[in-house]
Amino acid sequence: MNMPFSETTLVKDIVNQQPKTSDVFKRYRIDFCCGGNIPLSTAAAERSADLEQLKDELNEVFAKEANNTDNMEVWTDSSSADIISHISTRYHAPLLDELAQLSPYVTKVSKVHGDNHPELIKVYELFYQFKKEMIEHTQKEEDIVFPMLKKLDDPAAENREEMVNYITELEKEHDEVGKILSMLREVTSDYQLPLDACGTYTLVYKRLEALEGQTFMHVHLENNILFPRYI
Secondary structure, three states: OOOOOOOOOHHHHHHHOOHHHHHHHHHHOOOOOOOOOOHHHHHHHHHOOHHHHHHHHHHHHHHHHOOOOOHHHOOOOOHHHHHHHHHHHHHHHHHHHHHHHHHHHHHHHHHHOOOOOOOHHHHHHHHHHHHHHHHHHHHHHHHHHHHHHHHHOOOOOOHHHHHHHHHHHHHHHHHHHHHHHHHHHHHHHOOOOOOOOOOOHHHHHHHHHHHHHHHHHHHHHHHHHHHHHHO
16 A cells, blocks of 8 residues: 555654644544654554554545545645735634634533533633633734744844744643643543533534634644744
């Protein structure tokens, strides 16, 4: 089987080659954004996953998407300005809107079902921690970091050291957000709904899981494609 990657290929590079492989990594709970700088074999071992099965599933994605005109865009060869614009419109704006829309549902579910399902109290706490972190994070990127990155495309720019410090800070924030999402997945038992889950309960879990996927791709674009250009 001719695979476009090997067991020594870094996880982040597999996603860079074919973004749809992120769905496979999410199923295996393999971190491809903050923790993607490790070989595929190491990632599989850390999750006690069958390496050959994982490789086969990844290769199936490559084969399926080879002729798919609706394929997710690969950003490795795009300009920084285009990536920044994409992040702002595809991730930042929808994220802030979703956080605002989802907040009352998370609050309602924790109040109504928290007595019988105490894990929902933890979901409430983690969600609002995530919300606070991401609002501050995206604001910093939009107001300070992204404008600075655009200026750094000029070879004469002089504030590169300051930019590296900002990037290091942002990557640490990404790590913290990743931990929150991991705790959310753990406390919800991989977003498994109980038998007595109502419509709002179901909505919250589905939208939280979707939010996790969007955040992973958002962070992947920054950590593994955009930021390395300036370090």
